[in-house]
Amino acid sequence: MRIICPICGERDLREFHYEGSSKLIDRPDAGAGLAAFHDYVYIRDNIAGINEELWSHEYGCRGWLLVSRDTNTHEIMSTELARDAKFKRSENET
C-alpha cells in the first residue's frame, strides 16, 4: 500500500503507523459525561467501503494524517494533515 503524505509525498505503507478510526479526532468535552467517552473510546463502525482513518507518518515526518481508504480495495481516496482536518471541523462548529 502507498500513502501520500501531504508533507513527504507518496511513501510505502511500512513508514506509517495505523491508529484507527478518525472518530478519535472528535474528542468529547470534559463535561460530556461517561457515556460520551465510552462511545468515543470504544464504539466503532465496521465499515466495508470508504473509511476515515488516522495514520501517523512515524518513520517519516511524524505527521498525523487523516486518510480516507476503501476497506474493500485498500484504495486510498485522499489524505490530509489531521491538524488541518481538526481546524476545519472546529470552524464548522463555530
Place this chain on the structure above:
Amino acid sequence: MQSLKGQRMKLKNLEPTNNSKKIYFTFDDKKYFGYLGDTLASALLRNGVKIIGRSFKYHRPRGVLTAGSEEPNALVSILRNGQINPNIKATEVELYDNLISTSQNRWPSLKFDFLRINDFLSPFLGAGFYYKTFMWPKSFWEKLYEPVIRSAAGLGKLSPVADNSVYEKAFAFCDVLIIGAGPAGLLAAKTAAITGIQVILADEDFVGGGRLNSETFKIDGQECSQWAQNELLKLREMPNVRVMTRTTILGVYDGGTYSALEKVGEYSSEAIDHLPDSIFWRIVSKKTVLCSGSIERPIVFKNNDRPGIMMASAVRTFLNRFGVIPGKKIIVFGNNDDARRTVFDLQSKGVEVIAYVDSRDKVEKIKNTRCFANSVIVNTNGPMTLSAVTIRTGNTITKLKCDCLAISGGWNPSIHLTSHMNNKPIWNETINCFLSRPRAVPNMEVAGSANGVFSTKMAMTSGVFRAREILKELGVKFQNIRVPETENEDYNCEPLWQVDGKGRAWLDFQNDVTVKDLKQSQKENMTSVEHMKRYTTQGMATDQGKNSNVNAIGVMAELTGQTISLTGTTTFRPPFSPVAIGALGAGGDGKRFAPIRKTTSHNFNEERGSPNIEAGLWMRPNWFPKQGELHWRESCDREVNMVRNFVGICDVSTLGKIDVQGPDSAILLDFVYTNKISSLMLGKIRYGLMLREDGHVMDDGTCARIGQQHYIITTTTAAAGQVIRHLEFVLQVLRPDIDAQVISVTEQWAQFAIAGPKARKLVDKICEQEISNAQMPFMSFLEVNVGEVAARLFRISFSGEHAYEISVAASYGDAMMRLLVSEAELLEGGPYGMEALNVLRIEKGFITHAEIDGRATAQDIGMKKMINEGKDCIGQVSSLRPGLVDLEREQLVGIKPINKEDVILAGAHVYPVDKNPKRINDQGHITSVCYSPTLNTSIALALIKNGHKRHGETLKMVDHLRNSEILVELTSPIFFDSTGSRVRG
C-alpha cells in the same frame, strides 16, 4: 538410457553457437559436461540423463517435463557454499562451472528406490488416505504415523546449517513495469520506452526474449531469437529503461507495489564475490503491462508421467535454444497446430519423428512421419524411462516404440499475478483458457498470449495496444510503432483434457495426484473446486499446479457434468515462484533484525566486566562484578548497600527524554498529565502520571520546568516511543490550537544518576556552582557547569536516597561516566547496575511497567489523588468508570515472607491461607521481587484485591510452575524510609 557416446556425436552440430564454452558439473557424484548458456536441465538431457528425481508420494521415476519455471518434476538439490539448497528447478538453473547437484527423494539411489513400493501400494494411497487410515489410536499420530509419512513423502531435505546465502533488498520506482520480455513484452516496453518515461522490463529467464528463443520463425527476415536479442540491446541502451533479467515478479500488492526476486550470484554463471546471491526487490510502478506469456498444458492419459514424456514446447526449447535432442525416436501428441510445428522443427534438424498423433479429426499429412488423426495416446511403457506408447484410433490400437513423447494440450495464459488482488479469472469458451478480468489488478493491463493472443504478430500488436492504453492514462504522448512482420497463425486448439481409460493418469506430477484421486474426491462429495484441491492436494505443491490446475478443473467439470465456468478455479497467491524465506527477510537477518542501542557508557561498562541486559533495544549493565565476587547477588547486594551508605552512579540515559517548548507548553502538559503542571515554578520538578483515554495508566515520569516556556519531561525506558507518539497525537489531532512543540531528545542527552548520602558532596565537587540543600532542594533543577561542559542537574531520586541526575550532551557521556565513577570511588562509592537499581526502587515501592502493566489505574497504584479533578486531561473521565473505581480491584501492596528465609517468586499468585490455590480463589499476583540487603529478606510488590485495606493480612503465595508455597504478609509497598527523610536530607 541412451549411450552417451552416440548422443554426443549426434549433437555435434547442435551445440549452442553464441556461447560455446564447455563447462563441467556433477549430478549424483557423476561428472557431466555442458555449455555456458545451458540450464541444468538442458545439460542433463545433453548427457542423456533422463531420470532426474523420484515423485513425492509413489516414488516413481521422473524426468524433465518442461523447460521453464513451471517445472514440476525435475527438482534437484544444489550444493553451494557448503549448503544444500533443495527443490531447485533444474529447468531454471543456469549452468555454471563445477555446479554440484543431487537428485531427491530416493533411497538408496535414483535408479533403485526402495520406496517405489508405494507405487505398487497405490490402490491404498489415494486421496484422503492419510485422513482415514491414521486416525486411531490418536496418540500414534504424533509419535509414529507422522514421522514415518514425513520421511517417506516429500522432496528435498533442508540444509542442516543456517542459510549462509547473502540476500539484499532493494527498491525501484518506475512509470511503467513490463513483466515478461517475450514478443508482447518487448513491443510494450518499446512503445513505453520511446516516450522517455521510466520503464522497467523484468523477465525471469537469464536470457530475455521468452518463446522467441525457442522458435524458428523469422521476424522481419531475422531469426526470431536474434531479433529479440537486438531489441533487448536497444532497450538496454536507453537511459530511461532498466532491463532486469533473472528477475521473477513474485507478487502484486496494493498501490502498484510488486515484489520481485532477482538472482544475482545464485545459480548463475556470473557470480561475483562482492555481489549478493539474490536481491529482493520492491518495485513501485504507476502502470503495468503483464506480458507473462503462457504455459503449455499436458494431456492426461495412463502412465503419462514417465521420463521421456515432455511438453512439446519444451522439446522445441531444448532443440532450438540449447541444441539438445531429447530422444532418438520421437512421437508428438497434441490437439493443436503447435504440436505439428514441433514435428517440423525436429525434422528440420534431422531428428526422426516416428509418429504424429492428433486428437482432431482433420490432420494434414506430414512427410516422413506417420500421422494418426482422430487419435489419442492411451498408455505408455517403461519400465523406467519411456520405451513405447499405445495409440488408439477409433477401435484400432497401435503400439509404437519410442524414447521421447512430446505432448501439447494447448496453452494456458500465465495470469497468476492477476489473481493476487482477489480477482478470479474467467473461462473463455472460444479459446479454451482462463483469462484475467479487465483490470483485475488496478493499473495493470494484460497483453500477448497472457491475454489469450497466441500468434506472434498479434501478441506484439497486443503489446503495443495495451502499452498505449496505459500511456493514455499517464497522459503521455505516444509515437507510432511498426509491428514487425512475422508468424501470424492461429494454433487451432480443440480441447482435450484427458484420455479416458483405466489406470492411473497424472494431473499434478509434483504431488502425485491422478484422475483417480479426483474421482475419489468427487465420490466423497467434494464438489467445490476448493475442497477438491485440499482433499487431493492438487496444485498444492511448490509449482502451485502451474501446468496441471486447468486440466484438473477440466477433468472435474467432466466428472460433475458442469461447465468449466461453473466449476471455477482456485486462487493463485504470491509468490509466483518459491522464494527463500531469507530473501523475503533480506536486511533483517541476525543482528539487523533488532539493532542494538548502546549507551554512551557502554565501553566503560564492558571494561568493568559488567554483563549486559536488554532493555528494549538498549543494552544496560546488569551489575559491576568486583574481584572475588562469585555470584551476581554478591555484586548486587554490595551495590545496594553502597548507594544506601555512600554514593552510586548509574547510567539512566535510556529513559525517554522529551523536550517541550512553546507558549502553550503548560496547557499541553496539563492536558496529558493527571496532575497540574501549569503551577510548576521555574526550576522545579514534578512527578507526573499519564493516563490513556480509557482511564488506565500509560506511563509515569518527571517534568522539569527549565525555562519560562521550556520543559523537559522523562518517560520510562519502555514507553518512550509510545509517549512521544501520544504527545504528537494530542498536538496534531486533538488540540492543534495548543502552541507547543515536542521532540524526543533521549539520544541527544546522556544522563546519570548520582544517588546516596554522599551524592551532594560529589556533585558539589564536580560542579562549578555551589550545590547546597537550600539552593537545590528535592525536586529542583539547575543549569550547571562541569569544567567547561554545560550540564543539567535534576534533583530527583528513583532510589529513595538523596540523589541527582546529571545530563550532558551525549558526546560527553563517556567522559562524564568516568568522571562520576572515579569521584564516587573516592567516596567509597562506585557504579551500580540494573539489579541494584531494581532492588532500590522495590524497597521504596516505586513502580515500573511490571506494576503499570496496561491494566492498572491510578487508584490501583495508590495515586488516585494525583488525578486533578479541577481540569480536563486525557483519561480523566474514563478513569471514573464504575469498573475502574471498584474497591475490589487489585491494588498495589508490598509483600514480605512470614518466614524471613522464604523466597517470593515473581509471577506467583496469592490465595487465602485456608483456600484451595485455584483460579476462583485468586487474590492477585506478584509483580516485582528482590532480595533486600537492607531488610535482609525477600520482598515484593504485588497487585492484590482490595490490597490497600489489607496491610497486615497473612496469605499464601503459590507458584504452581515452580512448586512453591509459602506464607506471606501484605504490607505497605514502601519498605524503607516511609517518611522520605533520606531523599530530602
